[in-house]
Amino acid sequence: MNLGGGETVKSMSMPNSSVSWKSGDGVTDQFPAGLRVLVVDDDPTCLMILEKMLRNCLYEVTKCNRAEIALSLLRENKNGFDIVISDVHMPDMDGFKLLECVGLEMDLPVIMMSADDGKNVVMKGVTHGACDYLIKPVRIEALKNIWQHVVRRKKHEWKDFEQTGSVEDGERQQKPPEDADYSSSANEGNWRNSKKRKDEEEEAEERDDTSTLKKPRVVWSVELHQQFVAAVNQLGIDKAVPKKILELMNVPGLTRENVASHLQKYRLYLRRISGVSQHQSGFNNSFMGPSDATFGSISSLSGLDMQLPAQSLATLQAAVLGRSTTKSSISMPLVDQRNLFSFETPKPRFGEGQQQQLSNNSKQINLLHGIPTNMEPKQLANLHQSAQSFGGMNMQVNSHGSQSNSLLVQMAQPESRSQMLNEINGSHRIQSSMGQPIMSNGCASGVLARNGMANNARGTLYNPLSQASSVLDFSVNHGTDLPGSSFPIGGNAGISSLPSKEMLHEDVISETKGTRGFLPSYDVLSELHQQKSQVWGSQNVGLTYETSHHANMRGSCDVSPSVIVQQGFSSIQNNGQNRSAMGKAVFSSGQESAHGNVPNISQQPNTFLLDNLLMVKAERFPDASYHNTIFAEQLGQEDLMSVFLKQQGDTGSVESEFGFDGHHLDNLPV
Amino acid sequence: MDVGQLQTRFVDYRKSMFCEGLLDSQFIQLQQLQDESNPDFVVEVVSLFFEDSEKLLNELSKTLGQQTIDFKKVDAHVHQLKGSSSSIGAQRVKNACIAFRNYCEEENIEGCLRCVQQAKQEYFLVKGKLETLFRLEQQIVVAGGVIPMVE
Numbered sequence: 001m002n003l004g005g006g007e008t009v010k011s012m013s014m015p016n017s018s019v020s021w022k023s024g025d026g027v028t029d030q031f032p033a034g035l036r037v038l039v040v041d042d043d044p045t046c047l048m049i050l051e052k053m054l055r056n057c058l059y060e061v062t063k064c065n066r067a068e069i070a071l072s073l074l075r076e077n078k079n080g081f082d083i084v085i086s087d088v089h090m091p092d093m094d095g096f097k098l099l100e101c102v103g104l105e106m107d108l109p110v111i112m113m114s115a116d117d118g119k120n121v122v123m124k125g126v127t128h129g130a131c132d133y134l135i136k137p138v139r140i141e142a143l144k145n146i147w148q149h150v151v152r153r154k155k156h157e158w159k160d161f162e163q164t165g166s167v168e169d170g171e172r173q174q175k176p177p178e179d180a181d182y183s184s185s186a187n188e189g190n191w192r193n194s195k196k197r198k199d200e201e202e203e204a205e206e207r208d209d210t211s212t213l214k215k216p217r218v219v220w221s222v223e224l225h226q227q228f229v230a231a232v233n234q235l236g237i238d239k240a241v242p243k244k245i246l247e248l249m250n251v252p253g254l255t256r257e258n259v260a261s262h263l264q265k266y267r268l269y270l271r272r273i274s275g276v277s278q279h280q281s282g283f284n285n286s287f288m289g290p291s292d293a294t295f296g297s298i299s300s301l302s303g304l305d306m307q308l309p310a311q312s313l314a315t316l317q318a319a320v321l322g323r324s325t326t327k328s329s330i331s332m333p334l335v336d337q338r339n340l341f342s343f344e345t346p347k348p349r350f351g352e353g354q355q356q357q358l359s360n361n362s363k364q365i366n367l368l369h370g371i372p373t374n375m376e377p378k379q380l381a382n383l384h385q386s387a388q389s390f391g392g393m394n395m396q397v398n399s400h401g402s403q404s405n406s407l408l409v410q411m412a413q414p415e416s417r418s419q420m421l422n423e424i425n426g427s428h429r430i431q432s433s434m435g436q437p438i439m440s441n442g443c444a445s446g447v448l449a450r451n452g453m454a455n456n457a458r459g460t461l462y463n464p465l466s467q468a469s470s471v472l473d474f475s476v477n478h479g480t481d482l483p484g485s486s487f488p489i490g491g492n493a494g495i496s497s498l499p500s501k502e503m504l505h506e507d508v509i510s511e512t513k514g515t516r517g518f519l520p521s522y523d524v525l526s527e528l529h530q531q532k533s534q535v536w537g538s539q540n541v542g543l544t545y546e547t548s549h550h551a552n553m554r555g556s557c558d559v560s561p562s563v564i565v566q567q568g569f570s571s572i573q574n575n576g577q578n579r580s581a582m583g584k585a586v587f588s589s590g591q592e593s594a595h596g597n598v599p600n601i602s603q604q605p606n607t608f609l610l611d612n613l614l615m616v617k618a619e620r621f622p623d624a625s626y627h628n629t630i631f632a633e634q635l636g637q638e639d640l641m642s643v644f645l646k647q648q649g650d651t652g653s654v655e656s657e658f659g660f661d662g663h664h665l666d667n668l669p670v
Numbered sequence: 671m672d673v674g675q676l677q678t679r680f681v682d683y684r685k686s687m688f689c690e691g692l693l694d695s696q697f698i699q700l701q702q703l704q705d706e707s708n709p710d711f712v713v714e715v716v717s718l719f720f721e722d723s724e725k726l727l728n729e730l731s732k733t734l735g736q737q738t739i740d741f742k743k744v745d746a747h748v749h750q751l752k753g754s755s756s757s758i759g760a761q762r763v764k765n766a767c768i769a770f771r772n773y774c775e776e777e778n779i780e781g782c783l784r785c786v787q788q789a790k791q792e793y794f795l796v797k798g799k800l801e802t803l804f805r806l807e808q809q810i811v812v813a814g815g816v817i818p819m820v821e
Contacts, residue, residue: 042750043722043750043753043754043757044718044721044722045715045718045719045722045754045757045758046753046754046757048714048715048718049700049703049715049757049758052703052708052711052715053703056703056705087753089746089749089750091746114753115749115752115753115756116749136753136756136757137696137699137753137756137757137758137759138757139696139699140699140702140703
């Protein structure tokens with residue numbers, strides 16, 4: 001894409017207005033005026049008052065006193081409303097049920113309200129996905145700001161889109177996030193909503209990333225991307241926030257949103273050809289790029305046996321993958337996954353023969369941008385081989401924000417595979433920086449393959465891991481932020497592409513939709529088995545590689561930087577940015593636990609291998625994504641590679657290398 | 671009485687309602703919502719409230735008068751009454767509902783019966799006063815005056 005000054009990224013170009021809040025009015029400079037609200041309450045007094053209040057806020061109000069009527073209204077006009085306000089206690093249908101339906105079918109923000117302010121009820125609202133809860137009597141001040149929920153959701157949706165690359169939720173058709181830049185706030189909380197979407201999208205995780213998002217995107221040319229990567233590297237994984245990246249890049253016309261979404265994609269598609277970043281929306285898709293095919297499979301981290309609590313993984317996945325892939329594929333048999341390669345770079349960056357592997361792996365693992373999304377076992381296997389060259393896979397454990405999900409192996413480097421190796425090494429470093437051996441989980445293998453840029457190290461990375469239990473156990477819960485965010489997910493399963501085919505390619509990548517990433521086969525290091533808690537992700541991703549699986553995995557973690565989780569863990573989450581990036585490299589190859597745990601981190605496009613491993617908390621990602629990528633960079637490829645290689649022979653070593661301590665990829669963007 | 675006097679009477683009456691706790695700040699919100707496009711907004715809403723509340727109170731009495739009392743149903747009605755009364759600012763009615771709900775939870779029939787009585791009482795009291803208030807308001811309008819806003 002060209003940034004051509006002024007090209008707004010995704011949403012930006014939006015005609016302003018975030019899409020005319022008004023139905024079809026076109027520009028809505030007057031937003032939030034014209035916001036289309038549907039208010040449902042069986043109490044006529046309240047209904048009338050609310051209507052008046054909302055009208056006074058200049059919203060377009062439709063009221064109804066029955067939930068069924070409301071639902072049919074919503075169904076008839078899929079895009080006829082922007083937000084729904086509903087009472088909790090209604091005679092014909094429980095308000096929460098309505099909330100769920102609306103969330104699932106139309107994916108609109110829903111505000112609950114009630115005279116009941118009991119904690120349980122409010123909590124119920126939260127768990128059912130309400131974006132807010134108002135206590136009656138409702139005051140007009142409370143209604144004045146409801147537009148924020150709409151904007152926020154759109155923003156997330158948008159991000160989800162990108163990440164997943166596939167806009168498959170047809171019905172969800174999220175409104176183009178045009179207004180993404182409208183509100184710019186990455187609400188982590190929102191990602192829950194996205195998560196919802198992601199869940200739905202999980203099925204589609206493989207989806208072709210080619211689905212283009214609706215929004216126009218900034219075209220990230222190679223140069224621009226390079227600049228981007230350089231900036232990301234410079235900042236460091238955990239510091240690579242869009243804003244700073246933007247500053248460093250100093251490209252006129254580029255907005256923070258552009259960078260943010262790109263970062264996400266970056267992670268996802270690190271593997272993809274550098275510079276070919278397609279539109280952001282397409283990123284996801286594009287990331288999947290050639291490897292998409294395989295990535296698709298990766299999306300399910302299933303291969304990753306990340307120990308991460310399934311739930312968390314799922315979350316991660318959801319987060320990571322953004323809507324889409326939340327599949328819990330994390331359960332990837334990490335073993336196979338070992339290759340957490342999150343590199344997307346299909347290109348033989350490393351120049352090694354591995355490339356192919358990478359590509360294979362990458363496909364699966366493509367955790368773009370280091371999203372350690374699920375690396376598909378196959379990939380891992382491939383990675384395994386290539387893992388060697390991976391070195392560069394910086395598996396960045398993206399711990400967004402603090403998650404240690406870092407599995408994201410971010411291959412920050414775009415195009416140079418060799419870089420990947422470096423990255424891997426670098427990530428290796430990161431690990432240390434992380435303070436802990438991220439890989440301690442044994443996954444050290446997780447080479448954080450930074451997908452980021454072309455790490456394509458995919459192939460390289462994974463190799464080693466493939467066998468080793470690439471199970472990256474990302475104990476997602478950890479939130480240990482990997483300093484370097486690159487967690488060597490190699491942990492348990494040896495995510496690495498260890499020879500074992502089972503490697504996770506599939507697993508690992510499993511969810512990553514497009515996982516570009518591939519989780520570098522982390523070698524997860526001896527811990528593989530238990531790694532679970534290894535949270536790699538320094539940042540968000542808590543890849544815990546669980547190496548449990550194979551004992552040999554551990555050792556063998558060739559760790560081909562299998563966990564390239566970087567990508568996007570963070571991105572997966574909220575900001576969508578990460579989404580792609582969450583390369584959840586968590587692949588606990590073969591790690592059973594990991595599998596379950598790491599829900600397809602590969603959220604959307606990129607299968608974050610980590611999904612399983614990394615419990616990438618969706619929340620975390622949003623910013624973590626950057627981290628992830630950064631991690632990758634940090635990981636010295638060489639370091640990682642060496643680690644991985646070393647791992648191969650010795651399971652235990654991985655751990656030490658990576659020092660995962662149980663970082664878990666929290667953020668595996670699922 | 672001239673307009674000024676009518677207005678003063680009106681203001682004082684309204685003030686007293688607040689002082690006695692019959693009305694709370696939510697009522698002011700309602701008044702503030704009223705504008706040229708909806709000059710009778712408050713009256714309309716309050717009328718709705720009256721209708722709805724009377725139905726609820728009747729239902730409550732009926733439900734409580736049964737052999738086997740369905741407390742869930744009672745609670746649902748009370749909850750609704752609480753919601754609507756709080757929305758228009760009928761504070762004492764709302765408070766009566768809160769107490770009522772506690773008895774419902776305990777399934778205390780005696781308590782509930784007492785509460786329903788209490789709720790009815792409060793309701794009719796505020797109803798009467800509001801009707802008077804509206805009448806005073808109307809007199810001002812008829813006399814060509816402007817209705818003073820709540821300070």
